[in-house]
Each structure stands twice: as structure tokens, then as C-alpha cells.
Amino acid sequence: MQLHPRHFGRNLRENLVSKLMKDVEGTCSGRHGFVVAITGIENIGKGLIRDGTGFVTFPVKYQCVVFRPFKGEILEAAVTMVNKMGFFAEAGPVQIFVSNHLIPDDMEFQSGDMPNYTTSDGSVKIQKDCEVRLKIIGTGVDATEILCIGTIKDDFLGVINDPTTA
Amino acid sequence: MINLPHCLMLSWRSVLLLIMIILIVKGVKTDKLEDPGGLNICKHPASFGQMCILCGESLDEESGVTFGYIHKGLRLGNDEIVRLRSKNLLQNKKLYLVLDLDHTLLNSIELMHLTTEEEYLKGQSDDDISNGSLFKLDFMHRMTKLRPFVRTFLEEASKMFEMYIYTMGDSAYALEMAKLLDPEGNYFSGRVISRDDGTRRHEKSLDVVLGQESAVVILDDTQDVWKKHKDNLIVIKRYHFFASSCRQFGHNCKSDETEVDGVLASVLRVVRRIHHIMFFDGGNLDFGSRDVRQVLNAVRKEVLHGCKIVFSRVFPTSKFQAGRDSSPVEDGRAIRSYLFKRN
Numbered sequence: 001m002q003l004h005p006r007h008f009g010r011n012l013r014e015n016l017v018s019k020l021m022k023d024v025e026g027t028c029s030g031r032h033g034f035v036v037a038i039t040g041i042e043n044i045g046k047g048l049i050r051d052g053t054g055f056v057t058f059p060v061k062y063q064c065v066v067f068r069p070f071k072g073e074i075l076e077a078a079v080t081m082v083n084k085m086g087f088f089a090e091a092g093p094v095q096i097f098v099s100n101h102l103i104p105d106d107m108e109f110q111s112g113d114m115p116n117y118t119t120s121d122g123s124v125k126i127q128k129d130c131e132v133r134l135k136i137i138g139t140g141v142d143a144t145e146i147l148c149i150g151t152i153k154d155d156f157l158g159v160i161n162d163p164t165t166a
Numbered sequence: 167m168i169n170l171p172h173c174l175m176l177s178w179r180s181v182l183l184l185i186m187i188i189l190i191v192k193g194v195k196t197d198k199l200e201d202p203g204g205l206n207i208c209k210h211p212a213s214f215g216q217m218c219i220l221c222g223e224s225l226d227e228e229s230g231v232t233f234g235y236i237h238k239g240l241r242l243g244n245d246e247i248v249r250l251r252s253k254n255l256l257q258n259k260k261l262y263l264v265l266d267l268d269h270t271l272l273n274s275i276e277l278m279h280l281t282t283e284e285e286y287l288k289g290q291s292d293d294d295i296s297n298g299s300l301f302k303l304d305f306m307h308r309m310t311k312l313r314p315f316v317r318t319f320l321e322e323a324s325k326m327f328e329m330y331i332y333t334m335g336d337s338a339y340a341l342e343m344a345k346l347l348d349p350e351g352n353y354f355s356g357r358v359i360s361r362d363d364g365t366r367r368h369e370k371s372l373d374v375v376l377g378q379e380s381a382v383v384i385l386d387d388t389q390d391v392w393k394k395h396k397d398n399l400i401v402i403k404r405y406h407f408f409a410s411s412c413r414q415f416g417h418n419c420k421s422d423e424t425e426v427d428g429v430l431a432s433v434l435r436v437v438r439r440i441h442h443i444m445f446f447d448g449g450n451l452d453f454g455s456r457d458v459r460q461v462l463n464a465v466r467k468e469v470l471h472g473c474k475i476v477f478s479r480v481f482p483t484s485k486f487q488a489g490r491d492s493s494p495v496e497d498g499r500a501i502r503s504y505l506f507k508r509n
Contacts (some may be wrong), residue, residue, distance in 0.1 A: 024439065030491070045302055071222060081355075083236065083356055084240075084250060084376070085212070085236070085240075085250060086219070088237055090457065094238075095215075095239075095241070097214040097219060097237070099211075099219040099220060100366065101220050102219075109253075111258070111260075111328065114229075114350050136222075137221065137222035138214055138217040138218070138221070138222020138223065138224070139217070139222075140215040140217045140224060140267045142215060142239065144247060147214060147215030147217070147239055148215075149214055149217050149218070149220075154407050154411070
């Protein structure tokens with residue numbers, strides 16, 4: 001963690017911790033996933049003054065809650081967009097796309113004001129804002145977000161809760 | 167005799183080993199034979215965030231077309247695009263309508279280009295997004311006036327067409343205008359194409375539209391940008407509201423268009439006619455083989471149907487007399503021979 005000399009003084013540690021929280025929370029890396037919240041500071045090492053600039057670099061060891069989807073994991077997600085290619089859902093900061101190749105064949109796309117996927121008897125409907133249980137089949141990390149590919153073609157996957165019939 | 171079993175055991179082992187080797191080799195061979203059958207190979211039809219949407223593998227090929235306007239990170243392969251296009255909307259009797267923004271559905275101007283006489287408009291802007299027509303967008307330093315009749319036009323057209331916005335502005339501008347035209351997101355959600363999504367600079371093309379070319383009608387005020395799709399295009403009269411926009415094109419406008427007789431009202435009649443012919447006329451053709459371009463051509467030909475064209479003061483009447491007896495073809499021939507003789 002790099003700190004400008006203006007922050008030195010009595011509140012050095014607080015400044016360091018707040019800067020850490022501001023910079024790290026909400027970012028994601030491929031290895032650890034999405035940092036949701038920092039839970040504790042384990043250790044702050046000795047600061048090293050950088051040549052020429054006066055900034056000081058502190059090695060900080062901290063604990064945090066991370067969120068990382070894994071391949072094969074079953075997640076619940078809320079549907080955000082439905083179109084003829086499939087639907088997009090999000091589970092927290094993770095964006096998941098389920099292609100219509102991986103939606104059961106008995107569900108057909110219906111276009112209109114509220115595009116949705118419905119079974120032939122109309123009993124199950126996937127539309128915006130409904131909850132879906134899906135399985136992750138691939139994950140990828142972008143600069144600030146995690147993108148996943150999911151499927152609902154297996155057993156016990158699909159709509160959990162339909163807001164319209166609730 | 168005692169030696170025999172020992173020898174046999176050894177040989178059993180070697181036989182077993184041989185059998186195992188043979189099986190393994192066979193197994194490898196059969197695997198190799200099965201692969202070309204394509205049972206386990208994924209064709210990677212499309213990618214999301216650089217992962218195949220079917221098998222999840224990470225891909226870094228650059229084939230296909232990016233469809234960032236639908237969702238960030240989405241890219242479709244050419245086969246998938248063809249497959250999606252053939253999943254047509256013709257079964258629910260809808261065609262596709264691609265609409266331009268500037269000078270077609272609205273007129274935008276930067277605040278600094280407002281003339282002194284137009285300054286009063288700043289105070290007249292509407293706050294109600296669903297009903298207003300003049301909007302002041304401070305964060306974009308712009309004012310926008312929606313073309314008269316546009317809301318009715320969109321509502322009526324949405325019953326017959328799945329609509330897209332395709333503009334040469336950037337995507338922030340395009341999305342903001344879409345919000346003004348369609349506050350509830352019924353007409354254009356996920357279908358706002360801007361210049362950031364086009365595949366070629368300064369050119370618009372239907373390659374980013376997920377509909378067959380034989381079912382797309384385009385409405386634009388410029389035809390130069392649609393180099394490859396002029397047959398699908400209906401060129402509409404440019405809409406000017408702000409004075410400097412008018413002057414940019416060399417006109418001097420005084421008043422706004424009227425609602426009832428305005429350009430959008432007549433365009434609505436034309437597209438309604440096209441839709442009617444595509445789906446309700448000429449019952450022999452099945453929907454699959456109908457082409458909106460041919461229908462457009464037919465409708466264009468109807469425009470001057472039954473009219474007589476009079477070339478007054480163009481050709482001297484001493485040379486020809488268009489009498490009741492002569493046919494238009496003969497008159498045409500006579501005119502042509504006159505013209506060529508003069509040259």
C-alpha cells in the first residue's frame with residue numbers, strides 16, 4: 001500500500017487502513033476473486049521510502065471476505081435480461097450468461113414487452129427479476145468484474161421463485 | 167512337470183501383458199477414430215467474456231462479430247448469427263425496423279450552438295419524460311427536440327416491428343436518447359446500436375442486427391451511410407428544429423412540422439402498408455420466401471400509379487401533340503427521337 005507523506009503523523013495507521021479499504025474492496029483478481037469486505041488487518045510491515053518521490057510503501061497483511069465462483073458450482077442468481085440468445089443473470093458482483101443452448105429444449109423464447117422463456121404448458125417462466133438456480137461451467141475475470149457461463153440444463157436447476165405467481 | 171507350471175506362469179504374465187498392451191493400443195486407436203465424429207468437440211458458437219458459452223473453455227480467437235450493445239463482453243460466431251437470424255419473428259407477424267436518431271426521430275444541438283433568439287427554449291424544456299418533446303440535458307450540454315408524432319409512431323410501429331436504434335453518435339448519447347423516446351424500455355431495450363458497435367467507420371450495416379436482411383426496413387435521413395443496404399432503406403425528410411441545425415444543411419426554417427400531416431405520419435402509413443402486404447396480401451407465397459425489399463419496391467412503384475406526368479414547357483408542343491390516340495409509349499419514343507436529333 002503506497003501512502004503520500006501528507007498522511008503521516010498520528011493517524012498514519014488509520015489512513016493506511018482506510019486507503020486500503022477504498023482501493024481494495026470492490027476489486028477482483030483471477031486468483032482470489034472479488035473482494036467483498038476487509039475483515040481485519042493482520043500485520044503492517046515497515047514502510048519503505050521510494051527513491052525520488054517520497055511516497056512510502058507498506059506491506060499490509062489483511063484478511064477479507066472474497067467471492068469467487070468455481071466451475072461446477074451451483075449458484076442462485078437473479079435474471080437481469082432475457083433475449084433470444086439466452087438470459088443474463090447476476091449473483092452479487094458476478095455476471096452470468098446462460099445461452100439458450102443450455103436451456104432445456106422444452107422452453108421456448110417468447111418476445112414481447114417482457115421477453116421470457118416458457119415451457120409449452122406455461123407452467124415455468126424465466127423472465128426478468130426471477131430467481132434461477134444455475135450451474136457454472138466457466139469463469140473469466142475482466143478488469144473489475146467476473147463473468148461466468150452457466151447452464152440450467154441439468155436436474156434440479158431452473159426457476160426457484162417466480163415474482164409474478166408469488 | 168514342476169518346471170512347466172513355472173514356465174506357464176511366466177508366459178501367462180507375458181500373455182496378460184501382451185493382451186493389456188493390445189487393449190490399450192486399441193483403446194487409443196478407437197479414441198482417435200471417434201474424435202472426428204465430433205461427439206465431444208465444442209464448436210464454440212459464441213463467447214462471453216472470452217469464454218465459450220457452451221463449454222466454458224476460454225477462447226482468444228477473433229472471429230465473429232462483437233455484440234457489445236446487447237451486453238458487454240458478448241461476441242457471436244458467424245454460424246450462431248445465422249442460426250439466430252433464422253429464428254425469425256415472422257411467426258408472430260413482426261418485421262424489423264432500424265431507426266436513425268438525428269434528423270429522423272429527433273434533432274439535437276449543443277447548448278453553445280443555440281442562437282440568441284433560441285435562448286428562451288432553455289426555460290421551456292419539459293421535465294416529464296413520458297410526454298414532453300423538448301429536453302435539456304445539462305450533463306451532455308445538449309438540447310433535444312423530438313419530432314412531432316414520434317411517440318404515436320413508435321407505439322404503432324412496435325405492434326408491427328421489432329425496433330432497433332442505429333445512430334452514428336456514441337453509445338452514451340444513444341442510450342440517453344433511447345431513454346427519452348422509450349422511458350419504459352418497451353421498444354428498444356437491448357437494441358440500441360451506436361457507432362461504437364458498428365464494424366466499419368462512417369458506415370452502417372445490418373451485420374450487427376439479429377434479423378434476416380429480407381425482413382429489415384431501415385428509416386434514415388441519409389442514404390450514403392447505408393452503402394450495402396440501400397434496398398432496405400426508406401429515406402426520410404430531414405427534421406430540423408434548431409436554427410443552426412437547419413443552416414448546417416443550407417435551409418431556413420420557420421416553423422415546426424405538424425403532427426397530423428407530418429413526415430412521420432406518412433412514413434407510418436407506408437410501413438403499415440409494407441407490413442400489410444408482407445403478411446396479409448398475396449396468399450400464395452409462404453412467409454419464408456417473402457422479401458421486404460421486393461415489397462418496398464412494389465410500394466414505391468405504386469406511388470405514381472394512375473398519375474399522368476406532364477412535361478409542361480419542357481418540350482415544344484409544335485413538335486409533338488399528345489393526342490388521345492397516341493399512347494404514352496409512342497409519345498415517349500417521339501420525345502426520345504427528338505432529344506437525340508437535337509444532340
